[in-house]
Amino acid sequence: MAKPPKTRAVETDAIASEAAAQPSYGALQGLLGYQLRRAQLRVYDDFLRTLAQWQMTPPRYAALEIVAENAQLKLTDLANMLGIARSGAVLLVDTLVEMGYMERLPSLTDKRAFALKMTTAGQATLKAIRTAVQAHEAHITAQLSPAERAKLLQLIERVG
Amino acid sequence: MAKPPKTRAVETDAIASEAAAQPSYGALQGLLGYQLRRAQLRVYDDFLRTLAQWQMTPPRYAALEIVAENAQLKLTDLANMLGIARSGAVLLVDTLVEMGYMERLPSLTDKRAFALKMTTAGQATLKAIRTAVQAHEAHITAQLSPAERAKLLQLIERVG
DNA sequence: TATTGTTATACTCTATAACTATA
DNA sequence: TATAGTTATAGAGTATAACAATA
Numbered sequence: 363m364a365k366p367p368k369t370r371a372v373e374t375d376a377i378a379s380e381a382a383a384q385p386s387y388g389a390l391q392g393l394l395g396y397q398l399r400r401a402q403l404r405v406y407d408d409f410l411r412t413l414a415q416w417q418m419t420p421p422r423y424a425a426l427e428i429v430a431e432n433a434q435l436k437l438t439d440l441a442n443m444l445g446i447a448r449s450g451a452v453l454l455v456d457t458l459v460e461m462g463y464m465e466r467l468p469s470l471t472d473k474r475a476f477a478l479k480m481t482t483a484g485q486a487t488l489k490a491i492r493t494a495v496q497a498h499e500a501h502i503t504a505q506l507s508p509a510e511r512a513k514l515l516q517l518i519e520r521v522g
Numbered sequence: 523m524a525k526p527p528k529t530r531a532v533e534t535d536a537i538a539s540e541a542a543a544q545p546s547y548g549a550l551q552g553l554l555g556y557q558l559r560r561a562q563l564r565v566y567d568d569f570l571r572t573l574a575q576w577q578m579t580p581p582r583y584a585a586l587e588i589v590a591e592n593a594q595l596k597l598t599d600l601a602n603m604l605g606i607a608r609s610g611a612v613l614l615v616d617t618l619v620e621m622g623y624m625e626r627l628p629s630l631t632d633k634r635a636f637a638l639k640m641t642t643a644g645q646a647t648l649k650a651i652r653t654a655v656q657a658h659e660a661h662i663t664a665q666l667s668p669a670e671r672a673k674l675l676q677l678i679e680r681v682g
Numbered sequence: 683t684a685t686t687g688t689t690a691t692a693c694t695c696t697a698t699a700a701c702t703a704t705a
Numbered sequence: 706t707a708t709a710g711t712t713a714t715a716g717a718g719t720a721t722a723a724c725a726a727t728a
Contacts, residue, residue, distance in 0.1 A: 385603055388591035389652065390584055394659060394671065395565045397678045399580060402562045403605065404682025405555045420559060421695090424550055431548035438709060443545055445563065450696055452711060466710095474704045474709040492549065499554060505680040511554065514677040518557045520665040521674070522564025581718085598686060610719050612688060626687095634686040634727045 394521070405502050412498040416491055417461065421446075423495065425454055426480070426488055429464055434477045436469065463487065554681070565662050572658040576651055577621065581606075583655065585614055586640070586648055589624055594637040596629065623647065 390396045409420055421444065428443050429435055441451035455478065458464050463484035469475040480488065503511045550556045569580055581604065588603050589595055601611035615638065618624045623644035626636040640648065663671045 385588075385599065386591045387603070388587045389655075390587050392675070393655065394663060394675055394678075395569055395580065395655075396584065397675055398558070398562050398565055401678045401681045402558050405558055408682065409555060420555065424556065427548045427550050428545075431546045436709075437711095439545065443547070445560075446695090447697060448710070449698085449712080453695085469709095472705075472709075474702095476710075495549075495553065495555075502682050503554060506677065510677055510680075514674070514681070515552070515554055515557060517666065517670055517674040517677070518554075518561045520670075521561045522568065522662050579717095596686075597688095606718090607720060608687070609689080609721085613718085629686095632686075632728075636687075 398521070408501050409495075409498050412501065413491065413494050416487065416494070418491060418494075421454060422458060423491065425451075425458060426463055426484070426491070429478045430480050430485065430488060433479075434470065436472075436475045437466075437478065438475075440478060458484075558681070568661050569655075569658050572661065573651065573654050576647065576654070578651060578654075581614060582618060583651065585611075585618060586623055586644070586651070589638045590640050590645065590648055593639075594629065594631075596632075596635045597626075597638065598635075600638060618644075 406420065409418075409423075413419075413423070424444060425440060428440060432439070437451050437455060438448055440455070441448045444451065444454075446454075455464065455466070459466065462481060464478055464480050466476040467479050469477045503514075506514065566580065569578075569583075573579075573583070584604060585600060588600060592599070597611050597615060598608055600615070601608045604611065604614075606614075615624065615626070619626065622641060624638055624640050627639050629635040629637045663674075666674065
């Protein structure tokens with residue numbers, strides 16, 4: 363599908379997995395912020411593993427869904443929806459264009475702007491990616507009942 | 523307390539906050555991974571804001587709690603408990619030593635290793651920081667009842 | 683031989699700021 | 706004057722890999 367941007371290889375010296383004798387995390391255990399962060403790292407890892415064959419990362423995937431969902435989206439709109447700076451959105455879109463997922467079409471109403479659009483191939487691949495994302499979601503919620511998953515989703519949206 | 527390492531200033535061009543006409547996040551809305559990520563960003567922001575006067579970040583705070591909790595902790599143990607590489611732990615400890623929170627004492631049992639220890643001033647400051655962290659927790663859970671907060675914590679730990 | 687802390691180096695992500703071409 | 710996209714640059718975070726001292 364195109365030039366594969368990097369995701370990172372895991373090698374030798376890296377992260378070990380054993381800890382101290384009887385290590386204690388003290389006050390951290392009961393902190394929502396801390397547990398949220400640890401969970402996010404676990405989830406991120408599983409996402410990368412599950413979607414490795416598409417070189418997909420969470421921000422890339424979010425950008426694809428947003429562009430697929432919103433016709434005539436400007437790059438600045440995408441940046442705002444993702445909560446990142448425009449300069450970052452440029453790089454993200456560059457990558458996704460290189461990968462063949464989307465393209466920059468001239469905006470119908472503003473000669474300064476582009477209208478972001480999924481390519482035909484990108485739309486097709488997104489379908490496969492969505493299946494993988496569902497598998498990913500299944501992995502990370504494997505220890506939760508459907509009701510618990512729904513409850514969790516509802517509670518998380520009220521955090522922050 | 524010491525040389526203040528950077529956290530970052532927010533200036534002009536940065537992130538805008540408006541979005542497209544009637545923007546849709548499509549499939550993202552229902553994804554636990556996505557909502558977890560968004561929540562984590564909100565929480566991270568509030569943490570930085572609430573603990574700005576101590577130049578504290580979540581990883582720095584986690585390191586402080588872990589060192590305060592575990593006597594004779596080696597740098598390698600800290601790295602493992604934080605889930606980062608040893609080289610990263612060196613930089614983190616460098617920062618916290620510069621800030622006057624902790625010190626590297628010779629290990630009693632291994633001439634290669636250090637025993638990380640909170641300084642007296644560090645211990646005292648950590649108490650104030652803990653109070654601020656509790657305020658931070660209160661902010662981010664303001665829309666949850668105590669029971670809901672407990673439920674959320676319990677569910678999050680089962681994710682991933 | 684393996685491990686501890688360190689350093690050198692590199693890569694990702696994201697930011698600020700300045701520029702250009704439009705509006 | 707303000708906005709859209711871009712580019713240059715920089716900083717934080719974290720990784721791999723190699724090294725000296727010690728186990």
